[in-house]
Amino acid sequence: MSNPQPLTAGNSRVKEARKLSRRSVRSERRLFLADGPKAVEGALERPSRVVEVFATPAAAAEYADLLADAPVTLVDDRALASLSDSVTPAGLVGVVRFLDVALNRGFWQVEPRVGAPRAVHSDRLFAICADVRDPGNAGTVLRCADAAGADGVVLAGDSVDAYNPKTVRASVGSLFHVPLAVERDASVAVRAAKDAGLTVLAADGGGEVDLFEADDLVGGNVVWLFGNEAWGLPPELAELADHRVRIPVLGRAESLNLATAAAVCLYASAKNRRS
Template sequence: MDPFTERTPRVVSAVKLLRGAERRKAGRFLAEGENAVTEALASVPVHELFYTENAAARYPDLIEKARVAGVRSSLVTDRAIRALSDTVTPPGVVAVCDLLDVPLDAALASTTRLLAVPVAIGEPGNAGTVIRVADAVGADAAILAGDSVDPHNGKCVRSSAGSLFHLPIVRERNTDVVLDTLSGAGIQILATAADGEVDLDEADDLLARPTAWLFGNEAHGLDPAVAARADHRVRIPIRGRAESLNLATAASICLYASARVQHRDS
């Protein structure tokens, strides 16, 4: 059988999932590359797999695993895989998966201890990195609040390095709903702020509590009204000459600090 081309209807349908509106409409997204596809097969319903001849030679076990799982798997041309990819050098294997995000209430439980809550995060690479860090420190969920990037964006999926499939992901455009729900669940809200009244190095008593960390937009930080609703505003001490830290770095430091204290005290 000849490989599918970029004009094959099933490929054409999958290409549409590169657009956010189509992902929402179909309830599906594309996971690209060996790492993402492997995690997808282990975690969520996968409806289709497209791969090139070169990928078949490089990832035979992965493609066989998909076939054994009953996933419809199709050889495609290099032009077709380029159409399915938003990278300069496509890795040659793409899976069509169900969307991963869950409702806010479904991500919270009586045992919830640590949440990453980027607010109005616009850069998909940063969103993916925050999700990856949240996974690495053992956070219970990542909540993308406000007008944030779609976590199913290709760059976000790649930046998460598979972590997107490991913990609950929430999208809630109404930031007030997020804050109200967290407070109602008894979870303290901490916001990063350069002029915060609490020093992270002196916050172990706070960090031991169930915590949701708010991280602001890359360019503008947290909206002052959102920061004001936090239980505490926390500053990361900077002892060198750097003026500030970027979003992903600040998130890494704060989430690790909470995880260190919580695991020490557990």
Template sequence: MTTTPPLAASNARVKDARRLSRRSVRTERRLFLADGPKAVEGALGSPGTAVEVFATVAATETYAALAAAADGAGVRWTLVEDKALASLSDSVTPAGVVAVCRHLDRPLADLLASDRPRRLVAICADVRDPGNAGTVVRCADAAGADLVVLAGSSVDAHNPKTVRASVGSVFHLPLAVEADAASAVRAAQAAGLVVLAADGAGEVDLHAPEAEPLLARPTAWLFGNEAWGLPAELAELADHRVRIPIHGRAESLNLSTAAALCLYASARAQRSPAG
């Protein structure tokens, strides 16, 4: 661990890391910032991901276990002034620790061709809000999913808000980015997954008995945009369209809630004795 004085915001290394707040720089350099203790913990627990950790003196004392983990992993732990740390964080109240990390995504074809069978996948098509994207990743992780795909014009998977909303889950399961959502659907089908589109007008009721055999199969759930859902042409590519029943007067469910219900329904069916 460094014993030099904390770096100022004007330091060249700090300024270089600060450039990663721009998507174009993240894409070019294949690096991103993980902000907060949960994100840093996840990065340090993912071998080869964390490059350097910037932390204030106070945070180093508070998160001594993280500092020790960085030291054990051979990741540089750099002390910075409070203003320098604030310049690296987009949080209203920075937690005092930010990691520079290597990009996490891998080609979808490689992940689907893995020796490990994929039984539960989440495909997000044109999901624009980083908080929603990160929460879907968190839900997928909690449900035991094998893979998350951000497809089409979805938000940057390495956006600081996406990473923070995942509460570390972005480091726990494989992640793919696919520019064409239709290609992601076809790739999942080619890999033997049944694609279920979450659609309020779907012909299958998620809670109906006839849904159980579908849910028990290796599945890729297809989720659409927060505001307008799935385009008709994309929903038609799915093997089935599944609706979540609305028993009250609410017009609909938000994306992350719908994703949690669908993913957990599959997780339950796949883990049942008959699954």
């Protein structure tokens, strides 16, 4: 432990870490807060990206094995609560370096994912989220991509900050598992994927291709393109896709929400990937 006496909420180190609740400060420092044991565990898979872990004495004792080699700073309950976005903080908050990588040609290449329980596939699978504003949806798409064995996710356009506390929490650790890129211009991300040899499939309720009839299409080198929760994909972006794919709605529901649609599409591709 880096201090025998827990720091209080008024301590300068705690105050500086608390500033990371603001997106502007996160962007400037390229640091964010990983709240809770699951997030801290994910961050510590690569210890070099963890600057500091704030922990209450009780949490430090409970998670002693997890924190054995971590740079831990003890704080009291009020200090920890001031750093946490959770209603009931679990006692651990990490200060972590940004995870996103450059959206260059290397991003689209398949490499073995650390700790992934699947074999490496010859086919590549990615997701581009364009103008996804809800942090819960963004985090859940990351989680779905991780579960489906995807090779990377791009947050594009006016999408929510990947390091928003709600996004981090909704990913349930998957933010630390899936390669992530951020691109301000969604069309640049789509064109980069096509240049890298990927087929771009736009998830679109009015698409010309029925997902149930698209096994050959969704099982190759694919990037799924998902749009905004409320208005979907802008026409000019959807037109850049190679195909527009609709998920058939068999009951009376008007549509599926973004995260559910992403899960269906990503798993359709995962089912058809070739080893």
